[in-house]
Amino acid sequence: MIYARGLVKRFGEFTAVDGIDLEVAPGEAFGFLGPNGAGKSSTMRMIGCVSRPTAGELRILDMDPVREGPAIRGRLGVCPQTDNLDPDLTVFENLTTYARYFGIPRPEARRRAAELLEFVQLTEKSGSTVDPLSGGMKRRLSIARAMINEPDLVLLDEPTTGLDPQARHLLWERLFRLKQRGVTLVLTTHYMDEAEQLCDRLVVMDAGKIVAEGSPRHLIETHSTREVVELRFGDEPPAAYVEKLAGIGQRLDPLPDRLLLYSDDGDGAVDEVHRRGFTPSSVLVRRATLEDVFLILTGRTLVD
Numbered sequence: 001m002i003y004a005r006g007l008v009k010r011f012g013e014f015t016a017v018d019g020i021d022l023e024v025a026p027g028e029a030f031g032f033l034g035p036n037g038a039g040k041s042s043t044m045r046m047i048g049c050v051s052r053p054t055a056g057e058l059r060i061l062d063m064d065p066v067r068e069g070p071a072i073r074g075r076l077g078v079c080p081q082t083d084n085l086d087p088d089l090t091v092f093e094n095l096t097t098y099a100r101y102f103g104i105p106r107p108e109a110r111r112r113a114a115e116l117l118e119f120v121q122l123t124e125k126s127g128s129t130v131d132p133l134s135g136g137m138k139r140r141l142s143i144a145r146a147m148i149n150e151p152d153l154v155l156l157d158e159p160t161t162g163l164d165p166q167a168r169h170l171l172w173e174r175l176f177r178l179k180q181r182g183v184t185l186v187l188t189t190h191y192m193d194e195a196e197q198l199c200d201r202l203v204v205m206d207a208g209k210i211v212a213e214g215s216p217r218h219l220i221e222t223h224s225t226r227e228v229v230e231l232r233f234g235d236e237p238p239a240a241y242v243e244k245l246a247g248i249g250q251r252l253d254p255l256p257d258r259l260l261l262y263s264d265d266g267d268g269a270v271d272e273v274h275r276r277g278f279t280p281s282s283v284l285v286r287r288a289t290l291e292d293v294f295l296i297l298t299g300r301t302l303v304d
């Protein structure tokens with residue numbers, strides 16, 4: 001579905017995407033995980049044929065985005081980072097009007113619109129205008145709209161940014177269903193739980209480069225320990241404990257508010273902390289996540 005080699009996007013002197021390689025297979029849910037400014041959207045815009053690569057090779061659906069952009073776009077579904085729904089139209093009309101861009105005959109457009117509204121659980125809002133909808137509803141409508149041309153490949157740029165947890169979970173559930181139907185999904189996110197829940201495979205991006213690639217489980221197994229111990233020491237700076245706790249676990253990463261101790265045996269590591277005579281004000285043993293992978297690879301957190 002997507003093939004890229006040495007893909008570069010520059011804005012003047014600034015390199016936003018710095019020579020990335022990737023391949024996405026049919027039916028995959030593929031993610032770009034990285035903090036703000038990593039180059040995820042710039043990559044998505046090249047894949048969506050709305051931004052021309054500065055250098056490198058890019059093929060989408062086995063076509064050349066520069067020469068065959070319109071043909072590719074006809075087979076893509078795009079859900080942009082900020083909703084650009086038409087506020088003058090109803091929910092239903094937003095779908096049927098969009099269908100016209102693809103030359104879908106009116107009766108077929110109406111049939112698809114009704115089916116998609118059912119799918120995103122917005123049938124009851126069919127006659128409403130867009131403004132009164134919640135953020136989560138607008139996102140679901142954007143996703144329905146992206147599906148109107150029955151695309152082979154769906155691009156979702158930060159599908160749940162700004163939504164409350166409940167709205168996010170509902171959206172994930174719908175995206176998961178799309179994936180089960182065999183739709184190829186490509187999404188960007190800076191939420192590690194989104195990447196873990198939805199993506200079969202992902203690339204971790206930082207400063208325009210891919211710093212790791214694989215399934216969420218593979219990335220965690222390769223770059224992190226199984227468990228992580230989070231220690232807090234009241235008002236004392238976590239960095240003050242790095243030396244004192246040296247040798248417990250495989251590494252210690254001080255964040256502003258806590259110390260992360262990486263160990264396959266979290267409880268054993270906590271016992272050792274106590275044996276050395278330290279009593280943290282709070283202790284949490286949890287499984288490692290993609291956030292840890294990002295921290296280990298870049299020394300920074302995904303979300304500030």
Ligand SMILES: Nc1ncnc2c1ncn2[C@@H]1O[C@H](COP(=O)(O)OP(=O)(O)OP(=O)(O)O)[C@@H](O)[C@H]1O
Pocket residue numbers: 011014015016034035036037038039040041042043188190
């Ligand atoms: N049109 C542009 N002109 C100049 N610089 C740009 C342009 N678009 C993006 N950039 C810069 O390129 C870098 C990567 O931006 P991009 O939007 O691709 O990152 P991102 O990973 O998607 O982050 P975000 O989550 O904030 O969208 C940023 O430093 C951004 O300021």
